[in-house]
Amino acid sequence: MTAVMLCDAHYMPVKEICVEHAVYLLMTGKAEPMYLADGLVPVARLGLAASAVANWGGKLDGLIEGNHFLVPTAIRLHRAIAYRLASLRPSRHLVFKRDKHTCQYCGRHSGPMTLDHVMPASRGGEDTWENLVAACNACNNYKANRTPEEAGMRLASQPRRFVASFNWDIMDKLCLA
């Protein structure tokens, strides 16, 4: 996937973001392009309606060529903002979101969720994306101070870093904080 370097208002690189994020930031006037284009991304791939593209008006002048979006290699945010806070550390909210509010042990998705340390915190398990999962109360209590293997439980999937491919919720937090 093509990545775009997001820079802060002082032109300091912050992080690489996906093309969709970059377009969103350009489209909403929160950022401006810094350098133009190694590559072309078909507008269709962005999942945006042609009418939306038309509505971009002057904001993307020079960035649309026919049916292609010219990917800036870097964009610059207009405002100095608290996006660093949102470098997506695994909060309770985001882990639940990643796991779709579903217990990773039994698949239950109603009732209160808890945050489970796959390797228990008391045994050195850390607060990382790879070690935190959503679990229902019952599973968390049953598992207690054990690893899933020790408890004879299986994770629905290997917990991974939460990648917000094009998450408007998170983008809003990133951009409006």
Ligand SMILES: [Zn+2]
């Ligand atoms: Zn459960």
